[in-house]
Amino acid sequence: MIETSSFFDIQKTETSRISQVDFTKLDFGRVFSDHMFLMEFEDGAWQRGKIEPYGPFTMSPASMVFHYGQAIFEGMKAYKTGNGEVSLFRPGMNIARFNKSAHRMCMPEVPEDLFMEALAKLVDLDKDWVPSDAESSLYIRPFMIATDSYVGVRASEKYAFSIFMCPVGAYYKGNVRVKVERKYTRATPGGTGYAKAAGNYAGSLYPSKLAREEGYDQLLWTDAIHHEYIEESGTMNAMFVIDGVLVSPATSDTILEGVTRDSVIQLAQDLQIPVEIRRLSITELRSGLESGKVKEAFGVGTAATITPISEIGIDGINYPVAHADSANSIANTLLQELDGIRRGKREDHHGWNIPI
Numbered sequence: 001m002i003e004t005s006s007f008f009d010i011q012k013t014e015t016s017r018i019s020q021v022d023f024t025k026l027d028f029g030r031v032f033s034d035h036m037f038l039m040e041f042e043d044g045a046w047q048r049g050k051i052e053p054y055g056p057f058t059m060s061p062a063s064m065v066f067h068y069g070q071a072i073f074e075g076m077k078a079y080k081t082g083n084g085e086v087s088l089f090r091p092g093m094n095i096a097r098f099n100k101s102a103h104r105m106c107m108p109e110v111p112e113d114l115f116m117e118a119l120a121k122l123v124d125l126d127k128d129w130v131p132s133d134a135e136s137s138l139y140i141r142p143f144m145i146a147t148d149s150y151v152g153v154r155a156s157e158k159y160a161f162s163i164f165m166c167p168v169g170a171y172y173k174g175n176v177r178v179k180v181e182r183k184y185t186r187a188t189p190g191g192t193g194y195a196k197a198a199g200n201y202a203g204s205l206y207p208s209k210l211a212r213e214e215g216y217d218q219l220l221w222t223d224a225i226h227h228e229y230i231e232e233s234g235t236m237n238a239m240f241v242i243d244g245v246l247v248s249p250a251t252s253d254t255i256l257e258g259v260t261r262d263s264v265i266q267l268a269q270d271l272q273i274p275v276e277i278r279r280l281s282i283t284e285l286r287s288g289l290e291s292g293k294v295k296e297a298f299g300v301g302t303a304a305t306i307t308p309i310s311e312i313g314i315d316g317i318n319y320p321v322a323h324a325d326s327a328n329s330i331a332n333t334l335l336q337e338l339d340g341i342r343r344g345k346r347e348d349h350h351g352w353n354i355p356i
């Protein structure tokens with residue numbers, strides 16, 4: 001059946017795969033919903049897009065994305081709110097960030113209204129794929145790749161923009177142990193760290209693998225110049241509770257501007273929790289862990305929401321984080337608030353939920 005919108009056509013699947021999915025045993029990102037969105041850019045303009053059954057692309061081996069890595073992505077979620085409705089959480093922030101990433105990578109921006117309509121139609125079409133139990137949601141992955149068949153190095157003239165979706169369970173199960181990275185760098189001043197550019201993640205795999213071999217779950221990245229100031233935790237923004245104050249580094253060209261980070265800071269302010277956006281050195285972190293002033297550490301991001309850090313390895317010494325497991329930790333208070341809003345159980349004072 002073909003339906004139309006002003007920007008794209010809709011071709012529905014004739015055979016839904018939903019009955020093959022065990023929604024009680026969802027992993028992260030292995031199961032894909034019935035439909036995807038696809039739109040191509042050529043001759044200097046976005047062409048008419050399409051929602052169609054989820055399936056593979058056919059591409060030239062010379063497609064520029066395979067060689068020079070011109071690729072960006074986003075990650076956002078749809079939730080079932082109390083009355084069975086489905087809401088997107090702050091999608092406008094993801095759309096704006098996607099276009100900021102596109103600009104940095106010399107890729108065309110996607111008009112906001114078109115992006116929003118594609119998201120809304122796709123989620124609406126596959127709304128039965130939005131899981132309803134406590135830790136689950138529908139993860140949405142918009143992305144753009146360079147598709148010109150050309151082997152010279154320059155910005156591609158053709159692109160594909162696509163969105164697909166995965167019903168997901170929890171990302172990390174429980175707390176994580178992190179290692180402070182003193183040698184490798186995720187992002188450099190003047191680089192692409194603020195963009196969700198594919199290459200940033202490829203470059204982070206090797207140092208992360210080394211950390212896992214040492215028994216850690218992920219890295220606490222430090223700045224590229226001194227390897228002394230904390231930047232991010234894996235692919236999440238980093239937060240600490242020091243003397244009752246929520247401390248988080250400022251976003252910059254090396255620290256990605258997380259939607260979860262922004263939301264958590266706003267909720268902390270709403271709850272009268274003091275917040276400081278400032279640099280945090282490893283020296284301060286170490287002495288705070290030794291003295292017990294650093295009571296909590298956690299990563300915040302869409303995939304994992306809030307992940308408590310239970311142990312931090314600094315130059316070969318592991319420091320436990322005191323309140324990682326406490327039910328009345330600030331991290332847990334903020335998680336309950338944020339999760340409550342996203343699932344329609346707490347009042348959405350800021351108008352963050354966009355019902356589909």
Ligand SMILES: *Cc1c(COP(=O)(O)O)cnc(C)c1O
Nearest residue numbers: 235236237256258259260301302
């Ligand atoms: C996506 C991402 C985050 C978290 O951003 P959210 O919008 O909260 O999901 C943080 N750091 C990096 C490097 C990221 O890629």
